[in-house]
Amino acid sequence: MSGERVERRLAAVLAADVAGYSRLMGRDEERTLADLKGTRQTVFDPILAVYRGRIVKTTGDGLLVEFASVVDAVRCAIDVQRAMSTHNGDVPHEVRIEYRIGVHVGDVIIDDDDIFGDGVNIAARLEGIAEPGNVCISDDVQRQVRGKVDIAFEDIGEQTLKNITEPIRAWRIRVGSDPVGAPAEAAEASPLPALPDKPSIAVLPFQNMSGDPEQEYFADGMVEDIITALSRFQSLFVIARNSSFTYKGKAVDIKQVGRELGVRYVLEGSVRKAGGRVRTTGQLIEAATGAHLWAEKFDGALDDIFELQDDFTKKLVGAIAPKVQQAEIERSARKPTQNLDAYDYYYRGITLLQLMTADANEEALQHFRLAIDLDPSFAAAYGLASECYRLRQNFGWARNDAEQLARGKEFALLAVEHGGDDAVALACAAQFFGFALRDARTADILANQALAANPNLFRAWQARSWTSIYLGEHERALTEISHAMRLNPVDPQMHQAEAAMGIALLLLRKPAEALEWLSKALARRPGFPSALRFAAIALIELDRTDEAQSMMRRLRVIDTDMRISQLQSWIPLQRPEDAAMFIDGMRKAGVPE
The missing domain is CATH 3.30.70.1230 (Nucleotide cyclase, GGDEF domain)
Incomplete structure (x- = not known):
């Protein structure tokens, strides 16, 4: 100067x-x-x-x-x-x-x-x-x-x-x-309410577009069910029914609703009945900007109106929750790392976890720990910390490492301790016990508790279906996976459900059908180890040995130290015939002893 x-x-x-x-x-x-x-x-x-x-x-x-x-x-x-x-x-x-x-x-x-x-x-x-x-x-x-x-x-x-x-x-x-x-x-x-420290949503009364006042109860009942179902998500702050219904019959400005109720997201919708059918529409809006994050319509026959109401509610909630989570992930990524609260660390951790690399896994674990430091009762953060350790087993980054297993188990137990009614925490704990600890019976109990806490949570149905596979209940697993996909057909983690479908079909000795599903999973996530392993076994069963060995070479880029001796002490399948099929397939695909 x-x-x-x-x-x-x-x-x-x-x-x-x-x-x-x-x-x-x-x-x-x-x-x-x-x-x-x-x-x-x-x-x-x-x-x-x-x-x-x-x-x-x-x-x-x-x-x-x-x-x-x-x-x-x-x-x-x-x-x-x-x-x-x-x-x-x-x-x-x-x-x-x-x-x-x-x-x-x-x-x-x-x-x-x-x-x-x-x-x-x-x-x-x-x-x-x-x-x-x-x-x-x-x-x-x-x-x-x-x-x-x-x-x-x-x-x-x-x-x-x-x-x-x-x-x-x-x-x-x-x-x-x-x-x-x-x-x-x-x-x-009269100060406006401050935003909660977790994602917040209000569900406004749906418009009755039927021209039939008698259908008003159907629209109102659906909104009440949606509010109740969303309230099961421990990660969400949901405005109560009485506050939401103060806007019934009024022309609303979504931005003003967001300010008055202190929420980041607003769900609005409509119901129209014509003849023997009902169409319900829903749209999720970011209140501060008015941006539409998601919109969908659902059609159904008016045979049993209450069953239809329940069906619509499940579909809406199953679609909304992941959209809110994705919006929160994107929002937290925009915030400077020096100024984060527990939920921002939590969502940043989820983003890193989905990258499926060893470095990102370690960084994700640090974010979950920071979230726990800020909120020692944050059950879902404990659960996803245990998920970090489960993935280390799956990818071979820390297979059969007693210290790593002990740390993961500690987080899983804390998830259960702090999250008796938190479906995310319970589902993660179920996955850790079933996969990393090979304790499918405990996983079975935890998966059922997760579904009881939130029957609309995709992650809970994933935990339930994988546990059924570990237990050898493959027909049941197929039904559970189908339900999970129906609840949430556009989930970013759909490759896990597709892989589970393929594994269950393979263990039912249907390799051709299994390979179709496993190929779908690999198209979404080319490096997903479970899909690579079982796709190789399906190819062996179909006498396509060269392709199976090629699949194994892809897997060994990720899981560099994989050995038959390791897999025998790690495989979570409980039925002897399932474990034998897995080991035999791995050996024929070229995994060294």
């Missing part, structure tokens, strides 16, 4: 960037660049001119702006987000441009036309923890604009920001497309 005297001044700094910029560019570079240029010309630049903001610098996906007035900076941020909401309109969520904005007021260093210092750094870090379409401000900003800007503020507490020495207290401004909230005095008198 030239000269001996450093020039400083107090300034309000606004930092903005585009959420998911890399994803958007990877999807369509030309469209993204054109959309960015369009939003700058039609949204950002005109509003900046009104509030006298000076653009200090721009990047490919963001910009840094200086204001003389902190009130102007905040009003500018709100107007930009509101204008962007209108600008996006019906643009599909996956291609829309959404900004995150952070605002701070503080001392900055001037160098020509550029600015530096903590005043700039804090604004940039606040932008990093803002949600797409919203604004995050520092405590200094909130104190100066309180009473001068008619908006409700949500205190999100002290935040540890990267490269900032002291924690910074921050506030969230939730910007809807409606006018700027209630006056500050009213907001303070």
